[in-house]
Amino acid sequence: MNGLGWGVKSLARHPLRTALSLAGIAVAAAMLLDMVMLSGGIEKSFSEMLLTRGYQVRMTPKGTLPFDSEATISGASRLVIALRSEPGVEAAGAVLGTSLYGRASDSLVTLFGYGIEPQAQALYQLTAGRDLARDDTSGILLSEPAAGLLRAGVGDTVTLVGRLDPQIAEAAIGRKLLVRGQVRWLYDYRGQPSVGTLLPVMQRLARQSSEDRASVLMVKVRDDALVAVVAERLRQRFPQLEVNSVADLVVHFKQRLVYFRQLSYILGSMSLIVAVLLVATLLTITVNERLGEIATLRAIGVSRATIVRQVLAEGAALTFAGATLGILLGLGTARYLDAILTSFPGLPAAFSFFVPRADTLTFAALVLLITGSLAGLYPAWLAARAPVAATLRAEAT
Amino acid sequence: MSEAGPVLLATALLKDYPMNGETVHALRGVSLRVHRGDYVAIAGPSGSGKSTLLQLIGGIDTPSSGSVEILGTRLESLKDRELTRLRLTRLGFIFQRFHLLPVLTARENVELPMAEAGLGGAERRARARELLAYVGLGGRADHRATQLSGGEMQRVAIARALANRPAVLLADEPTGELDAATGQEILDLFRRLNADGTTLVVVTHDQRLAAEAGRVIHMLDGRILGD
Numbered sequence: 367m368n369g370l371g372w373g374v375k376s377l378a379r380h381p382l383r384t385a386l387s388l389a390g391i392a393v394a395a396a397m398l399l400d401m402v403m404l405s406g407g408i409e410k411s412f413s414e415m416l417l418t419r420g421y422q423v424r425m426t427p428k429g430t431l432p433f434d435s436e437a438t439i440s441g442a443s444r445l446v447i448a449l450r451s452e453p454g455v456e457a458a459g460a461v462l463g464t465s466l467y468g469r470a471s472d473s474l475v476t477l478f479g480y481g482i483e484p485q486a487q488a489l490y491q492l493t494a495g496r497d498l499a500r501d502d503t504s505g506i507l508l509s510e511p512a513a514g515l516l517r518a519g520v521g522d523t524v525t526l527v528g529r530l531d532p533q534i535a536e537a538a539i540g541r542k543l544l545v546r547g548q549v550r551w552l553y554d555y556r557g558q559p560s561v562g563t564l565l566p567v568m569q570r571l572a573r574q575s576s577e578d579r580a581s582v583l584m585v586k587v588r589d590d591a592l593v594a595v596v597a598e599r600l601r602q603r604f605p606q607l608e609v610n611s612v613a614d615l616v617v618h619f620k621q622r623l624v625y626f627r628q629l630s631y632i633l634g635s636m637s638l639i640v641a642v643l644l645v646a647t648l649l650t651i652t653v654n655e656r657l658g659e660i661a662t663l664r665a666i667g668v669s670r671a672t673i674v675r676q677v678l679a680e681g682a683a684l685t686f687a688g689a690t691l692g693i694l695l696g697l698g699t700a701r702y703l704d705a706i707l708t709s710f711p712g713l714p715a716a717f718s719f720f721v722p723r724a725d726t727l728t729f730a731a732l733v734l735l736i737t738g739s740l741a742g743l744y745p746a747w748l749a750a751r752a753p754v755a756a757t758l759r760a761e762a763t
Numbered sequence: 764m765s766e767a768g769p770v771l772l773a774t775a776l777l778k779d780y781p782m783n784g785e786t787v788h789a790l791r792g793v794s795l796r797v798h799r800g801d802y803v804a805i806a807g808p809s810g811s812g813k814s815t816l817l818q819l820i821g822g823i824d825t826p827s828s829g830s831v832e833i834l835g836t837r838l839e840s841l842k843d844r845e846l847t848r849l850r851l852t853r854l855g856f857i858f859q860r861f862h863l864l865p866v867l868t869a870r871e872n873v874e875l876p877m878a879e880a881g882l883g884g885a886e887r888r889a890r891a892r893e894l895l896a897y898v899g900l901g902g903r904a905d906h907r908a909t910q911l912s913g914g915e916m917q918r919v920a921i922a923r924a925l926a927n928r929p930a931v932l933l934a935d936e937p938t939g940e941l942d943a944a945t946g947q948e949i950l951d952l953f954r955r956l957n958a959d960g961t962t963l964v965v966v967t968h969d970q971r972l973a974a975e976a977g978r979v980i981h982m983l984d985g986r987i988l989g990d
Contacts, residue, residue, distance in 0.1 A: 375866035662862035665823050666923070667851020668879050669844065755824035759814070761860060 374683045376652065376676075387648045388688050391738070394641035395692020399730040400700050400720060401634030405627050407721035412619050415716050416612045418552050421457075421488035422593045423585035423600065424615065425449075425607045431618060432582045432610075433463055433553070439607065442565070442580035446483070449583065452600065454591030459486030460565055460580035464572040467538075468516045468561065469525040475515045478560045479526070480551065481568025481580070488552075488584045490562065495520035495547030503567055506543035509551050512559035520545050526561065528571040539571055556708065556715040583607070626719075641688070641734060642741040645681050649745035653677060660749050661757035670750040677746035678739055685738025689731050696730075697722055768835065770930050770962050771797040773820050776829035778812070778985075789815040790826070791985040797931065797964055802957040804976035805966045812985040813966045814935055820964070821854055821933045822846050834930055851880055855924030857934035861916040863908035869895060869919045870904040876926040894922035898952060914945035921952060925961070932956065934965040938972055950975050 377384045425445075427437040439445065442460035449458035462481035467474040480489055484498045490507065498505045506524060508516065518524045521544070528539040543563060551560045562568075569575040587596045597611040610618070620627070653660070660673060700720035707719045778790040790812045797803055805813045818824040820831050822838045831838045833853055838846060850856075863872045873891040882890070895904050898918040900911075908916060917937060924932055937953075938946035950972055957963055957977075965972060973979050981988040 379866055659862065659864060662856075662858065663864075663875075664847070665821070665850065665858075666856050666876055667847055667849075667854075667927075668875070669847050672879060755818050758818070758823065758858070761862075 374680075376656075376680055377684060380652075383648070384684070387644055387684065388691065390644045391641050391685060391688025392691035392695055394637045394644065395689045395730070395734050396696035396699055397637035398634050398641070398734060399693055399696030399727065400703065401630040401637065402730045403696075403700055403720040403722060403726050405630040405634070406723075406726060408623055408626060408719055409616050409620055410721045410723070411718040413612055413616050415552060415714060416615060418491075418716070419488035421584040421586045422612050423587060423597050424610050424612075425583040425585065425600065425604065426581070426610070428606060428608050430608060431615070438462070438574065438579035438581055439583065440577040440579050442578050442583065444578070445580075445583060445604070445607075446486075448603075449585055449600070452596070452603070454588055454596040454599070455585055456588045457486045457586040459483040459488070459584050461487075461489060461582050461584060462565055462568050462572065462574060462579060463581040464529065464568065464574070466529055466561075466571055467527040468512070468559075469527060469540075470516050474527060475559065477512055477515070477526070478554075478558060479568050479571065480560060480562040481565035481572070482562050483565055486584070486586070488586070490549040490551050493548050493550050495545070498546055498562070498564060500564075502546065503564055504542075504544055505546040505563070507547050507549045507562040508545055509554060509558065509560045510548060511557050512561050513545075513548055515559045518545050520547060524561075526563075526571055528573060539573070541567065541571060543567075552716055553714045555711060555713055558715075638733065638737055641685070642737050645684055645688075645738045645741035646744055648684065649677060649681050649742050650748065652680070653745040653749045656749075657752050657757050658761040660752045661754045661761070664752065664754045665758060673749045674746040677749050678742045681742025681745075682735065682739040685735055685741075689734045689738070692734070693727060693731060769796045769832075770799050770801075770834060771795070771820055771964070772832040773816070774830050774832075776816065776819055776831070777827045778815050778819060778824070779827045789985055790819070792829070793982075793985070793987055794829075795820065795980070795987075797962060799930075799962055800957070800960055802953070802963045802975070802977045803965070804973040804979045805964065805982060806968060806970075806973045806979055807982035807988075808968065811982040813982050815985075816982070817933055817935050817964065817966045821856060822850050851876060852927050853930045855927075855929035855932040857917070857920050857924050857932065857937050859936035859939040861908075861913070861920045861940070863916055863919055863923070865907065865909045868905050868907055869900060869911065869915075869922075872908060872919055873922045873926055876923060880927050890926065891922070894925055895919070897925075898922045899948075912945070913941050914948055917941060917945075917949055918952065921949075921956075925956075931962045931964060934963065934967075936967055936969075937965060938967065938969050946971070 424432045426432050427439055430437050446458050446460050449455055460483060464479050466477055466479045468477045482489060485500050498507060513519060516524050523542050523544055525540055525542050554560050587593045593611050597609050601609045704718055704720045708717060773795040776790050776793040780787040780789055793816055807813045819826050833849060870891045873894055874887045877887040892904055895901055898921055900915060900918055903915060938949050953963060954975055967973055980990045
């Protein structure tokens, strides 16, 4: 019978008490895991989302972040040509984002429109139908919510109407387009009705054609080039533009959400403390109840080291079982919490706050196991220091 | 240590306890010599110091003055770890309330001191089964301690005490928690053990048990009245 087996059997003496303690440790472990996932998950998810299509650099009007304002860049086509000629650049494309309307029966519904270059796009994944050809000025791509609003599917014709500007006394531009495919826009929030056309079509609908405007330029860096080096060269060549690599954007994002990280650290630490206190309390009670038994073991020649090992093993067994339950509980609650948080308006649906990763799970489990096992130190010290003769005398009376 | 020398030698043992601000003189100069194969009963009323004497000669407690030798080794010269090892390998303890680990089976309880002494699993199991058979519990080896009767638990405790082939078996009121019939079974077992060569020192106020022993030491107020 080794210390661990003996420890596990000792825990089975009071099944209800052990079960309640395990539940407490599991809840604390779940919270710790969720907080660890939250602290690293946001940036991981953000980075993965930005790199879905492999475009590592975004260029925007000076002082802005992608789609952070309505500011646009003029001369987009010329800039894209210049970018494509840059060493280290594999592909580049311009995107214009604008709000517009779609005609549904006899009313207009508000949509978000992307003007894209299908041969160099980092915005969507095709889910049905086919992509736009590079010269397809009569085709359109719809998101599922947009298709629902417009009651249109692949092969149907839809009418888009440009934004009405009350300061310009001109009728809004309208255009009939054939639905070529249905897509998932990578940065759309849940339920966002978005459509995509070729960039010149969207520029005309948004009255941005004359200056060839775009909201963001996207650049894909060659595999054999360093993103940071290419980004720096682009900064020097296009000083009028904001050049951000995905790493830069992640830094910006982290700065904006620093409170999430702080909150997760605080709540994670508190969970850990609760778990440690639970283990220490249970083991201290157990040791105090078993002082007679411990004194007997010492009397028959069991060493202090064995007693310490047995109590620590009991703590480790308790923590291991609690952590195992806690990981399952934590993964479940993370999914639930993620669904709540990502339903906030304005957040991309592809974004996650809680990202389960093997290293995160391992880290949380290891921290809990180590601290939980260490929580047994005080009760183990109590057990090892139990006065043998006095305890046996007290037991005999 | 020669065969002729005492297994246990206690010399001029004094033991004082502080209690409620006063000093209790539990032992007042007790000396004792036990030879291999002896069966010694220490008898006396409650508070006479017999259990304290057993704790001192068993290395569980330390005397205020005086000395104890087990097989020629002076206990006061040993460090805690050495003393613990000596209790494990040279002495066997039997308590009034058995003190088995309730979560373990009879066999596992018997194996425990052997595991602590570093014996391999197979050897431990074989010896535990052999000892349980010796005390008449061969068929109860895999029962938990809580599933055994008082007499059975005490027999498991005796098997546990014998696990590491001790030089002396020390028993403190071994029949104190048992009814007359079950107590008699334990007396019979002690008689058999002694006949097989085991040295026994038994603290008791059970007259039957004292009568079984080859030598009876009477104690009163921390002193030996007669040997």
